[in-house]
Amino acid sequence: MTDARINSLGIAKPPAQTRVVVAMSGGVDSSVVAAMLAREGYDVVGVTLQLYDHGAALARKGACCAGRDIHDARRVAETMGFPHYVLDYENRFREAVMDEFADSYLAGATPIPCVRCNERVKFRDLLDTARELGADCMATGHYIRRQDGPSGPELHRAADPRRDQSYFLFATTREQLAWLRFPLGGLTSKAQTRALAAEFGLTVADKPDSQDICFVPNGRYAEVIEKLRPGAAEPGEIVHLDGRVLGRHEGLIRYTVGQRRGLGVATGEPLHVIRLEPETRRVVVGPREALxxxxxxxxxxxxxxxxxxxxxxxxxxxxxxxxxxxxxxxxxxxxxxxxxxxxxxxxxxxxxxxxxxxxxxxxxxxxxxxxxxxxxxx
Missing domain, CATH: 2.40.30.10 (Translation factors)
Structure with missing residues (x-):
């Protein structure tokens, strides 16, 4: 029999006595989570992180955790009647995420800054802030499920495979899982989320999803890296697997493994980037089967x-x-x-x-x- 004292977040308190910090990016997902919990009677505290200067050239309108989104998160909090705070995490975000992003590209890797942001900022620093605010748990708008198993909290894929974000949350530790809640993980479509936003009267109900990395405008990675590390991208050779030098490039940061278009060389055969060699600054290309x-x-x-x-x-x-x-x-x-x-x-x-x-x-x-x-x- 289910313990009636356990609330919908799995905590043995009435909702009104359960403080939940909701990480609010300003998008529809986290806004719906905050509104849902406020409607259920939880003691909700909304927190939005300003991760970079939203007036700077690196930012773009509509990006996560920038100007318009902070405003949208604040309006949701006002609509639902719970407190909302904006925390300046610019320095932490640059040191923990943006700097490594640039250095990884220069080293010939293809980084995923969203994972590092969850790992080092949202699920570490923000979780510490939630504890300081006296929270019982922290909720986010991620599409993933947390389930209690025989050995403790488990991470499970979202019910909607099209929205599942488990790939970006693999670094979530057991200790963090003990504190985290993901109320949207059991929904079977994004349409349900938007319907809830409309039901709650939230202005973000029809807001488009963010597609790009928040600090990379229009997917132009090379431009951002050049701003973060001026002059660091050095030219080098484009070399075929068989040893032929096919041409030159203007920096490894313009290439990723598997890339076919925009190689800057033509040999009459389809070529893909097979590997990047930062030590020699070479881009090695070859046929698809070599991948x-x-x-x-x-x-x-x-x-x-x-x-x-x-x-x-x-x-x-x-x-x-x-x-x-x-x-x-x-x-x-x-x-x-x-x-x-x-x-x-x-x-x-x-x-x-x-x-x-x-x-x-x-x-x-x-x-x-x-x-x-x-x-x-x-």
Whole structure:
């Protein structure tokens, strides 16, 4: 029998005595979470992080955690009648996310700053702020599910696979999961979220989703990196796998593994970027079949399985692995090489496996997320 004292957030208090800090980006998802909880009678405190100077050239209208979005979050709080605070996290965001983003590109990797933002800012620094505010938990608008399992809180994919954000949240630790709540994870469509926003009378009900990285205008990564690291992008050679020098480039930051268009060379055959070599500043290109990868080195692993990572059977953990946010998880074996390093063997080769991207682990059956790590060079 369910304990009647346990509220909808799994806390043994009446909603009115349960303080919830809601991380509000100004978009429809986090706004609906805040409104839902306020309507249920929770003691809601909205917090929005200003992550960069929204008047600077790097920002763009409609980006997460910038000017208009801060205004939208404040209006939601006023509509629903709960307090709202804006915290200046510009310096932390630049040091923890933007600087690494630029340095990773210069080192020939393809980073995912949204993961680092969740890991190092929203789920670390903001979670500390929530505790300081006396909160019982922190809620976000992410599409993912948290479930209590026999060994503690578990992370599960969202009910709507089209909205699932588990790839970007693999670094969430067990300690953080104890504090986090994701009220939208069980919804089966974004239309439900927008319908709730309209029901609550929120002005953001029809607001478009943010598509790009918040500090990268229109997906122009190279421009942002050049502003963050002036003069750091150096030219070099474009080289075929067979050793032929095909041309020159104006910086590794303009290329990613798997890229086909805009290579700046023509040989009469379709060419893709196979790898980037920062030591020699070379872009190595070749035929598509050369992109096929079976063995993926992974580091900085966050493991959410019940048994320790290194307690794997001799043949390794049987998992599903996702090597790109746009790919479906595929059968693989995870072989630990240390407390936070492993080798992932993909049972079927994948193309475009790039250093700097994440490799996220899922249980072979069901929806559980077993963690993940960062892809490194072999």
């Amino acid at each position: 096929a990868t079976r063995i993926v080195p992974v580091a900085e692993i966050n493991w959410l399985g019940d048994a320790p990572l290194e307690a794997a059977p001799e043949e390794g953990w049987e998992i599903l692995a996702r090597v790109r946010s746009t790919r479906e998880p595929a059968p693989a074996r995870l072989r630990p090489l240390g407390p936070d390093r492993a080798e992932v063997e993909l049972l079927s080769p994948e193309e475009g496996v790039a250093p700097g991207q994440a490799c996220v682990f899922y249980a072979p059956e069901g929806s559980r997320v077993l963690g993940g790590g960062w892809i490194r060079r072999g």
